[in-house]
Amino acid sequence: MGENVAGEAPETDAGVVTGVTTVHDDSELERTIGLTGALAIGIGTMIGAGIFVFPGLAAQNAGLAATLSFAIGGGIALLVALPTSELATAMPRSGGGYYFVSRGLGTAYGAIVGLGLWLGLMFASAFYLVGLGHYASAVLAELGIVLGFSPVVATGLVFGAVLTAVSIGGTENTSAIQNVVVGILLVVLTVFLSYGVLDAVGVFGRETAPEAFFSQGYFPVLSTAALVFTSYLGFAQVATVAGEIEDPGRNLPAAMVGSVVVVTVFYVVTIFVATSAFGAERLGEFGETAMVEVARDLLGTPGAVAILGAGLLATFSSANASILSASRSVYALSRDALLPRKASEVNLRYGTPHVALLSAGGPILVLVATGQTELLAEVASFLHLVMYGLMCVTLVVLRRRNPEWYDPSFEVPGYPAVPVAGAIASFALVAFMQPASIAVGVVVMAAAYGWGRYYAEGVDLEGAI
Amino acid sequence: MTDRPSILVPVRVLEGESLPEGVPDLLADAHVVLLGYHVIPDQTATGQARLQFEERANRRLDEFEEILTDAGATVERRLVFTHDGQQTIDRLIYEHDCLAVLAPNATRGVEDILVAVRGTVGTDRLTRTVAGLFGDRDVTVTLYHIAGEGESDADAQTLLDGLVERLVSLGMDEDSVETRVERTNAVLDTIIEAADDYDAVVMGESDPSLTTFVFGLPADQVADRFLGPVFVVQRERQTDDEEKEDEEGEDDGGDEAA
Numbered sequence: 001m002g003e004n005v006a007g008e009a010p011e012t013d014a015g016v017v018t019g020v021t022t023v024h025d026d027s028e029l030e031r032t033i034g035l036t037g038a039l040a041i042g043i044g045t046m047i048g049a050g051i052f053v054f055p056g057l058a059a060q061n062a063g064l065a066a067t068l069s070f071a072i073g074g075g076i077a078l079l080v081a082l083p084t085s086e087l088a089t090a091m092p093r094s095g096g097g098y099y100f101v102s103r104g105l106g107t108a109y110g111a112i113v114g115l116g117l118w119l120g121l122m123f124a125s126a127f128y129l130v131g132l133g134h135y136a137s138a139v140l141a142e143l144g145i146v147l148g149f150s151p152v153v154a155t156g157l158v159f160g161a162v163l164t165a166v167s168i169g170g171t172e173n174t175s176a177i178q179n180v181v182v183g184i185l186l187v188v189l190t191v192f193l194s195y196g197v198l199d200a201v202g203v204f205g206r207e208t209a210p211e212a213f214f215s216q217g218y219f220p221v222l223s224t225a226a227l228v229f230t231s232y233l234g235f236a237q238v239a240t241v242a243g244e245i246e247d248p249g250r251n252l253p254a255a256m257v258g259s260v261v262v263v264t265v266f267y268v269v270t271i272f273v274a275t276s277a278f279g280a281e282r283l284g285e286f287g288e289t290a291m292v293e294v295a296r297d298l299l300g301t302p303g304a305v306a307i308l309g310a311g312l313l314a315t316f317s318s319a320n321a322s323i324l325s326a327s328r329s330v331y332a333l334s335r336d337a338l339l340p341r342k343a344s345e346v347n348l349r350y351g352t353p354h355v356a357l358l359s360a361g362g363p364i365l366v367l368v369a370t371g372q373t374e375l376l377a378e379v380a381s382f383l384h385l386v387m388y389g390l391m392c393v394t395l396v397v398l399r400r401r402n403p404e405w406y407d408p409s410f411e412v413p414g415y416p417a418v419p420v421a422g423a424i425a426s427f428a429l430v431a432f433m434q435p436a437s438i439a440v441g442v443v444v445m446a447a448a449y450g451w452g453r454y455y456a457e458g459v460d461l462e463g464a465i
Numbered sequence: 466m467t468d469r470p471s472i473l474v475p476v477r478v479l480e481g482e483s484l485p486e487g488v489p490d491l492l493a494d495a496h497v498v499l500l501g502y503h504v505i506p507d508q509t510a511t512g513q514a515r516l517q518f519e520e521r522a523n524r525r526l527d528e529f530e531e532i533l534t535d536a537g538a539t540v541e542r543r544l545v546f547t548h549d550g551q552q553t554i555d556r557l558i559y560e561h562d563c564l565a566v567l568a569p570n571a572t573r574g575v576e577d578i579l580v581a582v583r584g585t586v587g588t589d590r591l592t593r594t595v596a597g598l599f600g601d602r603d604v605t606v607t608l609y610h611i612a613g614e615g616e617s618d619a620d621a622q623t624l625l626d627g628l629v630e631r632l633v634s635l636g637m638d639e640d641s642v643e644t645r646v647e648r649t650n651a652v653l654d655t656i657i658e659a660a661d662d663y664d665a666v667v668m669g670e671s672d673p674s675l676t677t678f679v680f681g682l683p684a685d686q687v688a689d690r691f692l693g694p695v696f697v698v699q700r701e702r703q704t705d706d707e708e709k710e711d712e713e714g715e716d717d718g719g720d721e722a723a
Contacts, residue, residue: 011516020556021545022512027519029511030547030556094510167508174507175548243512244548324508331513346517348479351505353513 002458004337010459011335017092019247031246035254037175038245040182041321042238042259047185048318049377050231050267052311053131053288055274057374060284062224063215067271069224070231074264076429077232079422080388081260082412083395085253088239090398090408092248095332096239097387102336104394106462111452112445113387114333117236119444120383121326122360124233126367127376128319129156129163133368134288135311142308156368163320164361167327168354174320181317188310189266196273196298215280226432230377231267233384234318235260237325240332249409273298288373323360330356338456375440378433382441385426392423403463469496469539470597472696473563475554476529478522478544479503484529487572489536491665491694494598497533498561499542501526504550511546519544558699564594565667568695572664575604581656581668582610588628591698595667596635598696606632607643609659611652621646660691667696 003009015024022029033041050070058066087100098117102110133156140151214221235256238245245251274283274294286293291311295303331353334344345355367376396419398406412418430438472492476484478501501522505514522544530540541561547553558566580595582588599606608628612621625644633639649655660666 024515024519026523027515027544027546029515030545030549030553032548032552094512170506170508241510243510327508328510331510335512335516341516344513344516346505346509346514348518351503351514352509357508 002460004456004459005454006340008337008341010337010461010464012464014093014464017248019249022093022243029243031244031248033175033241033245033251035246035251036179038238038241038251038255039259039262040175040179041241042234042255043186043262044178044182044314044317045234045237045321045325046231046259046263046318047182047189047234047266048128048311048314048316049131050228050263051189051270052135052291052307052314053127053373054228054231055271055294056283056286056288056290058224058228058271059275059280059290061216061227062220063280064213064275065216065221066224066228066275066280067268068213069221069228070267070271071264072222072225073229073232074260074267076225076229076422076425077235077260077264078257079418079425080392081235081256082253083392083419083422084236084239084388085256085410086408086412087391087395087398088242088252088256089249089410090406092242092245092252093332094241094243094328095335096242096329097236097391098329098332099242100239101387101390101394102461103463104398105390107338107456107459108449108452109390110336110461111338111456112448113390114329114336114338115448115451116383116445117387118326118329118333118360119363119448120233120380120387121322121329122364123367123376123380123383124230125160125319125322125326125360125364126156126370127230127373127380128315128322129160129364129368130371130373130376131288132156132159132312132315132319133371134373135308135315138289138292139308139312142304153369153371156371157365159316159319160361160365160368163316163323164357164364167320167323167357167361168352169350170352174324178317178321181313185310185314185317188306189270192295192299192303192307193266193269193273196277196294197269199298200273200276222429223432223434226381226429227374227378228267229381229385229429231263232260233380234263234321236384236387237321240325240328253410323357323364326360327353327356330359336456336461337459338452374434375437378437379440379444382430382433382437383444385430386441386445389423389426392419392426395419396423405463468593468597469494470564470594471496471498471561472594472598473498473500473554473558473561473566474569475500475502475550475557475566476569477502477504477550478525479518484532485569485571485694487574487664488567488569488694489532489538491572491575492533492567492598493537494601495538497538497540498557498563499526499529499533499540500554500557501529501542501544502550502553503546505546505548507548511548514546518546563699564590564597565696565698568697570692570694572693575599575602575664577663578604578606579656579660579663579666580606580608581666582608582625582628583669585624585627587669587698587700588631590701591667591669592628592631592635594696594698596632596637598667600632600635600637603641605641605643606637607645607663609645609647609656611655612646612648618646657691660693663693665694665696666691667698669698670700 015022098114101113133152136155137151277294295307331344333339472495608625
């Protein structure tokens with residue numbers, strides 16, 4: 001297995017996986033997240049962005065065809081979620097995509113994916129926090145409070161700091177809260193969207209705004225798909241906590257595929273309802289909080305208030321889930337000696353990984369301060385898409401090599417077409433991003449690779465299951 | 466010699482100082498399933514806590530195991546890192562087919578034991594626990610029943626007499642078993658009040674909420690009011706495929722002893 005620069009070796013006792021525990025030599029780890037909890041992680045991470053932040057931006061870029069952009073994003077996510085499910089049932093360990101790639105393709109790719117995922121989650125968290133800032137500002141505006149400056153970044157920063165502090169000091173049952181939040185969101189959205197759809201098809205006899213589907217042409221459909229792909233990053237977070245999920249052979253595939261399907265349906269319907277209410281062009285003028293205006297148009301002030309509240313909840317829970325995933329990736333990396341062991345240290349008082357949480361929280365605040373919704377979203381997607389592509393490659397490699405330890409209980413349907421298509425689609429989508437996002441993403445990846453070469457040159461993780 | 470009843474003793478191994486006073490003596494005739502567990506919040510991976518605390522926790526468990534063994538118990542031990550202590554306790558009760566779980570509070574000595582009897586349900590496991598733990602010892606056991614509405618004194622006495630008979634058939638000395646019947650509406654308050662005069666309490670799980678009651682949040686309340694150890698006798702745990710097979714007397718709890 002080798003050692004890193006600091007002389008630390010990867011943890012070797014990987015343990016034996018059962019349905020309810022992971023059994024190590026001298027202790028065992030309880031699996032406590034059921035199917036509901038796993039679905040809540042996936043849906044809770046994703047739904048904040050796609051419904052509450054992107055509709056306005058997407059409609060502006062692609063017109064009514066933004067519906068198609070979201071469908072394309074969902075299709076790609078599904079193509080990746082299936083291979084990820086197979087890998088996860090073969091290796092239900094903390095660390096998700098990083099774990100699969102480092103075991104299948106070796107340390108160098110592992111470092112790129114692991115550190116890339118960690119940083120990608122920071123970009124994603126920052127993106128959600130900026131979205132949260134927009135909603136908080138909209139609430140202030142609604143209350144008639146006028147500040148001398150734009151409160152978006154300021155509130156994003158405040159919430160970011162609060163989240164980090166709560167993650168370090170809070171011992172309350174966060175997963176139970178997450179389940180309730182997701183439940184509430186789904187109910188609110190179902191009611192709202194059902195009404196919206198009925199309205200859009202003319203049941204209430206109102207004029208809708210008919211327009212050309214591809215009003216902005218064909219290319220924006222794909223570039224918008226690349227932009228909004230941030231709305232589909234959550235299913236991989238389920239794999240990040242794979243080590244804590246009960247009955248992983250059944251629950252991991254169900255939660256990953258299930259959450260992608262659920263959010264795709266919600267997204268497509270949302271864009272349909274939103275563009276029907278206003279037409280793409282006007283919708284785009286409303287920016288990040290366009291859904292509030294849609295709700296106001298459909299249901300009056302109570303609708304606007306409900307969507308404002310839901311938007312706050314959703315973006316907050318997305319940011320929360322991403323920060324927690326980021327700290328879990330730090331754990332996976334330091335367990336494998338790709339980061340100092342110190343980085344995943346847990347304090348006995350709160351039982352929380354304060355070093356990991358702080359080292360994520362700090363950079364997140366810097367990123368929030370930029371206030372660049374689209375750039376943050378695309379960089380987050382870029383880093384995730386690289387991981388997604390490599391996960392699909394890993395699956396093909398493992399299937400071909402067929403090592404003894406590789407025994408997934410869920411097998412991807414349509415092999416090899418599905419994983420190959422998943423890999424190609426993931427890498428291809430990157431090409432449709434803005435040049436600035438691609439540049440930042442490439443720099444981050446190069447830095448991750450450099451760190452791996454410098455710090456963990458001697459560490460060999462391939463097949464270290 | 467009676468069968469050693471397997472008793473789950475959950476200890477939050479990284480908190481608190483040591484096994485409470487008197488507990489090793491209380492368990493001298495038991496087969497102890499010593500569960501060291503550490504509850505971590507959801508934002509921490511369980512493996513992360515393991516990396517850091519496993520050694521320390523196992524050193525503590527080494528000490529506890531030695532103390533219990535010295536007192537006469539046979540001991541099996543498990544160390545679990547979990548997000549949900551109750552789930553872990555429930556799983557181990559099931560895996561080791563434990564007759565009872567001990568809420569390990571300190572006690573002065575082991576002389577007078579209060580056994581709260583709710584009804585006829587689960588009395589087999591209750592009597593096996595009591596006889597196994599205290600049958601060979603110089604201990605007075607008091608069977609305590611709070612009669613419900615419409616239950617005559619005679620009914621209550623018949624219930625307790627039946628239990629005495631069972632205990633005697635399991636090898637207990639009839640003179641060391643006493644019975645006591647009361648009437649009240651505030652059942653738990655009355656039990657806790659009565660328990661003050663005793664060194665330890667044995668009571669049935671009766672329904673799942675009582676385990677929560679002993680180990681969940683209101684546990685602090687109970688500990689405040691009754692400071693002694695409480696054995697909570699578990700109902701038979703059924704596996705999925707033998708749903709209604711209610712055979713008593715199967716004890717594979719000791720089979721996995723290392």
